[in-house]
Amino acid sequence: MIKPCQRMSDVPPVVSPVRGTPLLQTVGLTKRYGDFVANDSIDLEIWPGQIHALLGENGAGKSTLVKTIYGLIQPSAGELRWQGQAIALSGPAQARDLGIGMVFQHFSLFDNLTVAENVALGLDGKESFKAISARLAQVARDYGLPLDPKREVWQLSVGERQRIEIVRALMQNPKFLILDEPTAVLTPQEADQLFVVLERLKAEGRAILYISHKLEEVKRLCDTATILRGGRKIATCNPKLETAASLARMMVGTEVKEVKPRGERRITVPRLVVNDLNLPPDDPHGVSLQHISLELKGGEILGIAGVAGNGQDELFAALSGERPVKEPGNIIIDGIACGHLSITHRRKLGAAFVPEERLGHGTAPRMRLSENALLTGHAAGDMVRHGFVNAAATLQTVDRATQAFDVRKAKRDPEAASLSGGNLQKFVVGREILRNPAVLVVNQPTWGVDAGAAAIIRQALLDLADQGAALLVTSQDLDELMEIADRIAVMFHGQLSAALPRSEATRERLGLLMGGSSIDGKDPAHAAGA
Amino acid sequence: MQLVLEKRAERSQTIALISPLIAIGLTIVTMSLLFVILGKNPLAALDAYSIAPLTDSYSLQEIAVKATPLVMIAIGLSLCYLANAWNIGAEGQFLIGAVAGSWIAVKTQGTEAGHWVLPAMLLAGAAAGALYALIPALCRVKFGASEILTSLMLVYVADLLLDYLVRGPWRDPAGFNFPTTAEFDPVATVPVLIEGGRLHLGAIIALLVVAGAFIVLGxxxxxxxxxxxxxxxxxARFGGFNADQLILLTFAVSGALAGLAGIIEVAGPVGHLQPGISPGYGFTAIIVAFLGRLNPVGILIAGLFLALTFIGGEQAQITMKIPLDVTKVFQGILLFYVLACDSLILYRFRLISASRQVHRGAG
Structure with a gap:
């Protein structure tokens, strides 16, 4: 069944050489939303015992396709076949009855309920709670997915929460399992554990549809890959015979621009200093920051790695001033103690911030880009005079960001929500960089952004550092940090490890830190975590 | 076939403008049905409600007089609602403003006090309305109490305070025991704009408020x-804006405008303090604010329209014996349709055949 890559353009769809019928097949599957075609006549075959990768940039139509297969969306045209029979799914319950399971990227778990209670809520049928708990423990043990059924979800790490979702899907004994970007929230070691489980499921003859854009991972794990671009199937190929670059080319359609390596680095004076910052959590399930210290010099990029939910958001709130701290000396920007100052004051000192969530945090979704330029631009510069807004200046910022960062939009000044994720992120990052910040704190700069936009954003961050700014970049994408950061520290349970120079920051070492192990030589009592 | 609401990519400016018109149209249809059920000729009733008042000068002036407090209060409320602060107690702030301003009028009655009296009354009314509105706002910011409930409950406190004052300490000794203060002195009265007419200086102030809000918001x-x-x-928090301070500010401003409207009403058209100085201006202004799209110019138009329903309601009561309460039904139905039609700004209707229903799922 392993074939070299077939491009849709030069090879007509061929019947698979494997005998028998595929487990699941889509024939000319099409989904339209008004004039927009999310899926355009997609043919896909999933065979038992196969790990099939679904590759594509954001907006390529991956989500629409799997939601159609899972019965959440009804196709506008085309056919779904299950073991050769045409089917019309009325909803996910029917898909589950057939033996289709799905693990979503965003978990649907109740924080205040236990693992077993969450699983019981997600199961159809009339099995008793006791029986469910027992079966849960059994399935978890069988597949090497350790889970305590009695623990409440809020106490669990993201990796453990994902295990709940996987076990919940496995308890329905699916023939076909869909996983949506499962490793996005895992440490490298946790991802390795997951791969063992997936290999085992494959050996049992189950089929897996694996959505990802981590190409190395796909090459390692998957037998077949289908690449979508702009709602169309571009190719089906064997990823093991491709290179990451050739896969990326098919996903993006053009050559992906490599980030230029940095030139002569001129590290100057400390511009952002954090001294023993402690901050209790805002809400009962939050993370408290403990003894965070760091020093960041001009011209330098410090990367902060770590699994989501280990205090990154809390650190961002404290650094930005969204949650000021009592002790001014905890945070020093360009020599000025500003722990107690508001975000507006800190912007006036030359700091700029890019939060993780573009819509609703970085921008007001239903406001125009010019208004969103004003959102952070009002602190300094010429946008506001005597309390009056200079509309021309706000529009000018939009135009400059559009030009400098290639923001694609339908009109000059649209609402933020109407932009695609990548274009909005380019605008948000551009808006801050155009202010020529002395210090830039960025959370997840390229999260959910297509490869083209990600390259532009990373290049902009490097250029800003070259101009002498100090950058703090928090990311869950280790590859990204390896690419742009000079030093990398890891957040775990609200604590920050010492920063490793890039040359010493191997995936293994970072992975261990992300899982809570201390660095050799570091005081274990300090690094043991909460 | 199935009718579904589908989210629009961007808010529709067209619908934002015509949605109040659709709402008014639907209200007229519903009211016509209601008139038929009441055994009245719907055409005649609608004529009495909305056409007849526009045909004579007295009614036209009276519409402006009624629209004045509605617009002033609604402008203040729109600032609150835009900022997600829910001031439902403008009626109470209106009454407290009337009481505080009247205190000066009562105390200077029959003295040689000069032209400072009216400006002082207006200031006192605005200040009292602002302070009264700050009570629910502070409760919200400090203790997390729902400002919707507390501001509403304070309406009744203000109502009873006014009642007590005009029946007790401030009652006109020469008033045959009616619960009212004496007529205010000329220096304590809002001047009329047209000799012998009813239109007063308050209308100009309301227009200035509209212009001010237009500039501030835009x-x-x-x-x-x-x-x-x-x-x-x-x-907004990321932008460096403090939501708590804004709740205090918008409540204070809307309270001040309601209080100012209250004292203008008492020192103008009414001429003395008495119970029942407001036919529910503070509540009707909520409808005005939403019917006007929380936009100052829209509020001006909506205020005139709602004032028309007040005058029309009185006419319908006189000429067709339709109960005055039907006016409130009219206003309630209107608010209902306005809020319903607003969903069309962000959503649109779509007909979907049964075979391709859209299931909105997780993720």
């Missing part, structure tokens, strides 16, 4: 702050 950073705090609270 051109200033404070106006932007109000809009962004309401539209995207987390983004």
């Amino acid at each position: 051109r200033t950073i404070k106006g932007f702050e109000i809009r962004v705090v309401g539209a995207a609270p987390r983004a």
Whole structure:
């Protein structure tokens, strides 16, 4: 069944050489939303015992396709076949009855309920709670997915929460399992554990549809890959015979621009200093920051790695001033103690911030880009005079960001929500960089952004550092940090490890830190975590 | 076939403008049905409600007189609502403003006090309304109490306070025991604009308030702050705007405008303090604010329209014996349709055949 890559353009769809019928097949599957075609006549075959990768940039139509297969969306045209029979799914319950399971990227778990209670809520049928708990423990043990059924979800790490979702899907004994970007929230070691489980499921003859854009991972794990671009199937190929670059080319359609390596680095004076910052959590399930210290010099990029939910958001709130701290000396920007100052004051000192969530945090979704330029631009510069807004200046910022960062939009000044994720992120990052910040704190700069936009954003961050700014970049994408950061520290349970120079920051070492192990030589009592 | 609501990519400016008109149309249809059920000729009733008052000068002036407090209060409320602060107690702030301003009028009655009296009354009314509105706002900010409930409950406190004053300490000794103060002195009265007419200086003040709100909301950073705090609270905090301070500010401003409207009403058209000085202006202004799209110019138009229903209601009562309460039904139905039609700004209807129903799922 392993074939070299077939491009849709030069090879007509061929019947698979494997005998028998595929487990699941889509024939000319099409989904339209008004004039927009999310899926355009997609043919896909999933065979038992196969790990099939679904590759594509954001907006390529991956989500629409799997939601159609899972019965959440009804196709506008085309056919779904299950073991050769045409089917019309009325909803996910029917898909589950057939033996289709799905693990979503965003978990649907109740924080205040236990693992077993969450699983019981997600199961159809009339099995008793006791029986469910027992079966849960059994399935978890069988597949090497350790889970305590009695623990409440809020106490669990993201990796453990994902295990709940996987076990919940496995308890329905699916023939076909869909996983949506499962490793996005895992440490490298946790991802390795997951791969063992997936290999085992494959050996049992189950089929897996694996959505990802981590190409190395796909090459390692998957037998077949289908690449979508702009709602169309571009190719089906064997990823093991491709290179990451050739896969990326098919996903993006053009050559992906490599980030230029940095030139002569001129590290100057400390511009952002954090001294023993402690901050209790805002809400009962939050993370408290403990003894965070760091020093960041001009011209330098410090990367902060770590699994989501280990205090990154809390650190961002404290650094930005969204949650000021009592002790001014905890945070020093360009020599000025500003722990107690508001975000507006800190912007006036030359700091700029890019939060993780573009819509609703970085921008007001239903406001125009010019208004969103004003959102952070009002602190300094010429946008506001005597309390009056200079509309021309706000529009000018939009135009400059559009030009400098290639923001694609339908009109000059649209609402933020109407932009695609990548274009909005380019605008948000551009808006801050155009202010020529002395210090830039960025959370997840390229999260959910297509490869083209990600390259532009990373290049902009490097250029800003070259101009002498100090950058703090928090990311869950280790590859990204390896690419742009000079030093990398890891957040775990609200604590920050010492920063490793890039040359010493191997995936293994970072992975261990992300899982809570201390660095050799570091005081274990300090690094043991909460 | 199935009718579904589908989210639009961007808010529709067209619908934002015509949605109040659709709502008015639907209200007229519903009211016609109601008139038929009441055994009245719907055409005659609608004529009495909305056409007849526009045909003579007295009614036209009276519409402006009624619209004055509605517009002033609604402008203040729109600032609150845009900032996601729910002031439902404008009626109470209106009454307290009337009481506080009247205190000066009562105390200077029959003295040689000069022309400072009226400006002092207006200031006192605005200040008292602002302070009274700050009570629910502070409870919200300090203790997290729902400002919807507390501001509403304070309406009844204000109502009873006014009742007590005009029946007790401030009652006109020569008033045959009616619960009212004496007629205010000329220096304590809002001057009329047309000799012998009813239109008074308050109408000009209301127009200035509209113009002021238009500039603040559209051109200033404070106006932007109000809009962004309401539209995207987390983004507003990221922008450096403090939602708590804004609740206090918008409540104070809306309370001041309601209080100012209250004392203008008492020192103008009414001429003395008595119970029942408001036919529910503070509540009707909520409808005005939403019917006017929380936009100053829209509020001006909506205020005139709602004033028309007040005058029309009185006419219908006189000429067709339709109970005055039907006016409130009319206003309630109107608010209902306005809020319903607003969903069309962000959503649109779509007919979907049964075979391709859209299931909105997780993720």
